[in-house]
Amino acid sequence: MEKIPTLYPTGQEFENPIDYLSNPHIKRLGIRYGMIKIIPPGDFRPPVSIDVQNFTFQPRIQNLENLDLINRCRLFFMKQLNNFNRSVKDATKSILKTPYAVVECSDPAHPAEKLQKKIYFYDIFAELIKTNPALTDTSQSSRKGLRFIGISQIRENTSLWRTISKNLKVPTGLLKHVFEKYIASYYIFLHSLNENVHTALHNDQYPKSLLSDDEDGFDLDSDSDSGSGSEEEEEDDEACIVCHRTNNPKRTILCDSCDKPFHIYCLTPPLERVPPGDWICNTCIVGNGYYGFTQDSHDYSLPEFQDYCNHQNAKLLSKRTLSIDELEEMFWNLVTEDHRNGLTTVKYGADIHNESPGQITGFPTRAFIPKDLSENEREEYVKYCDHPMNLTNLPMVHNSLLPLFERNISGMTIPWIYIGSLFSTFCWHMEDQYTLSANYQHQGDPKVWYSIPESGCAKFNDLLNDLSPDLFIKQPDLLHQLVTLISPYDPNFKKFGIPVYKAIQKPNEYIITFPKCYHAGFNTGFNFNEAVNFTTDFWLPYGFGAITDYKSTQKPCVFDMFDLMINILNKYNNGTLSFNDAFARQCYSSLIVFYNKELKRIRRIQAIVPRTHLLTFNSGPEDDDDEYDVFCSQCKTICSVAFVLHALSDPESLRTHKRHKKNHLSIKQWNEISTTNRNLSVLCTQDFLKTLQNSNSSGDEESCDNDELYLTKSLEDIETLIKQVGVKLDK
Structure with missing residues (x-):
């Protein structure tokens, strides 16, 4: 994979970062590759300035296999099938333990020999949606929706099944068998909703994922209790999800999948009485596609987290020393594995925004000056406090547009800190409102980056919609949620003509992302990074373009x-x-x-x-x-x-x-x-x-x-x- 350009600005150029990045040659490189790497002049070596004694953070917990788009869709669909079977109390259907059926079919290379093949339930469902336009209704003025046609039209459409057979490389007869045995009754239920399936889901301000961590029993391999913390805020446990009221507790029913409360008369259609046995809400049967990270409840200090990282390295690497390329191969193998035994769980100190002096940034600031500095060291320290490439200053330097808002912009004008561990990851995303970003590594092991420049964004969106046609209807802002991965080495990148580039970032190096660049990556061990957003005059059209794009996914703009x-x-x-x-x-x-x-x-x-x-x-x-x-x-x-x-x-x-x-x-x-x-x-x-x-x-x-x-x-x-x-x- 081609690497992004590495640039070496002079001292004068480095003192004027906005002008430097606006240089036509630099701008062309940034737009072509999506990112550039900047190596500062040799005399730029800011000390790591953090109040180690008081700095703490709660990392998020990442289960790598669940971040892969295809894995997650397959697991979601398995949970939806199980919830449906529980809801109709079908004794003939056992609880699915795997998202696929294993069938015997002929080996194409040796027709006389039989081989076992996994047929994923979701893959059949997704192909039905993609290859039959009648299943996708785009006439909705607000956004695309799914409407399911009658089961007989599916069963009798031989052309449809031939196409699916070709795409999945499975004989038609086997596909129909798996469909009838596992999916058909669920499909009939979806059709019975007789409306855009999306409207069957209740609006929940704090949704719960079908892949909830408390059900999956992940081994966090830590001495901390990390099962109770969550990024999601708590809402009133007693309030009905539909009407948000706490009255009539005797007329309230709990979903046996998500534990959310509902008044029986608020349901569509309403129930006359609380039914006996399991009851599953429509959202858990249809699936809302939501997935979020759990937050560790333990506050880590930097030394504590380094100890965790050392333990994690020994566990995952078995005391081997691997090259960056070997770690990269291992990471993507872990992400794309499709089994449910022994999920790889890692921790990432992401989006840390402490507010006390010495905890806001790793760069020197006048608000936090170490006491044990000599006079010369103090003079050198203060010099870095005012440098334009100090990320506390970059958003507001000369020729940046952010100062013209005349107010602080939450999450943009103040840097956020990132404390990485082995294989902790940041998923595919663009910066808010397509602004530029600067990421600086203060210390630690390298960080691996991938970029899809603006020229590949539409094709990348097409690929993701092709792989998960229903998920982006349920979660139109999915790629703004930073919870989804797909390997840049996936053959589909080449099939869809998506340009993708790589970077290895080491201490004292900057990665600059340009407007409308998708980027993702992972850490190869413990490291301390920091990032902030900024703007240039050439960003202006991207800022306006984001307004239109955000409307289609219902993502709020960060600024006006x-x-x-x-x-x-x-x-x-x-x-x-x-x-x-x-x-x-x-x-x-x-x-x-x-x-x-x-x-x-x-x-x-x-x-x-x-x-x-x-x-x-x-x-x-x-x-x-x-x-x-x-x-x-x-x-x-x-x-x-x-x-x-x-x-x-x-x-x-x-x-x-x-x-x-x-x-x-x-x-x-x-x-x-x-x-x-x-x-x-x-x-x-x-x-x-x-x-x-x-x-x-x-x-x-x-x-x-x-x-x-x-x-x-x-x-x-x-x-x-x-x-x-x-x-x-x-x-």
Whole structure:
């Protein structure tokens, strides 16, 4: 596999990182490979500055085989089949222990000889979805969904089975046999839902995975109790998942798979009484595709975690010394194994964001200066405190755009620390809003990186959807969750024409990821890394592109691009913008395109919605300072200029609506309406008009009499700014 370029900037270039990375030659390399490696000048050797005595962290627990996309889909499907059989109390079906059936078939090379072959249940199911367009309905305006046709149409479609036989390299008769024995009754159930299967799932703010760790009994091989901690927050154990209320405990039933509570009258269809024996909710039968890491409950110090790493190395390597290539081969073999015995469990101190001095970063800072430094050492130490490639400074250096937001951006402007162990991994992902990132290794064993540049992103998405066609319908933002791997050595990369590159990062080296680059990798032992996001002027179109892409997967943006444009043009208008006129003109054009589309939708809404208000946000000491934006209930996009408070036409909704409109709400309160209120929706202008269009086309017209349009910004102020900047640019 080709390695990414390694660059050696001069001292002067290293002092001006944004200008250096914006150099056309460097930019071309970054866009072509997705990443570049930077070796600092020889005199750049910042000491590791961490308060070792007080620094602690809780690592996440990673089960490597469950991270592989295909393994996980196969295991999910096995659990779904088992849950279905439990729910219908089919005594003829035993609990599946493996996600496949073993059958005998002829050896293609020696037809007279028989061989045993594994036929995975999920592979048949996935092929049914991929090869029969009737199973995939893309007419939904919001997103693609699955609708299952009748079982007889499946059974009688000989062309379909021939195609599946060719793709899976298994005789048609054997495939049909496995389908009938293991899958057919489950398929009939899915068809009986008679609707987009996705709508059969209940909305759960804190979902539980079908591959939950407490069921699987993983051997963490640690003296710490790591079974109780979790990344997921706890919700009220008694509250019904559907209505979020705790009343009528005698009319509440617990799912015997996920242990979530439901009122029997909140179910679809509702039950008259609590049934005897096992009861499984639809989500555990259909599967929501959710998977998350468990968090260790033990707080590790750095020396403790190094001891764990030494023990882990001895356990996994049996005191062998392996090369990077050998470790790489071993890692991907562990990830892609498909058995359930002896899962490989590792720990990773990821996304550590402690807040005390000496615990925020490994770079020198004035907030934490070791006491035992000589005068010369102290002078050298302070020099690194101000260096632009100190990751506490990089987001805000000259020609970065992040300072123009004029506020802290959660998770972006402050570095996060990563403490690795052997085979701990970071899964395929892009940076938030397609920003650039810088990762520096302070000390330890090498980190292996893989990159898929922007040119390969669409093909990579196609591959993942091809391998798991149902999973991305259930979890459209799957690749934003950082829980999924597929080996870059998988033959499908070549089949789909996906470019992929590799890097080996060692101490005192930087890896820079460029916009819209998928990247993943693993650690070859204990190491201490740190990463932060930053931006350049050439990032701007990617930031706007992320808005459209995020809407399709319902991922919230991290910051508002419209606000950024307003701030940039205000500074340009006031003569305080440090960028040139060409950049200001680019921002001006972007703002006009965005605003004109929004204004057109606002005028359409004002023609049908009786009331428009210019919003004034209430703020107080109880408000969360990190909440600056109102998000759409439906697509989760930021409502940059306007939104509609949409009320359902039932009495409870109208009473709630009237109570809310008497107050000036904080941004936090608006977002609570957006996420938790079942009778009121906060809709961006695009989704509101789409909702009306859908209701009109279905013949079920919705009334807008109780809806209100809220402007988050003065249209007059925006238009005045656009006019003033336009005049200045024309001069």
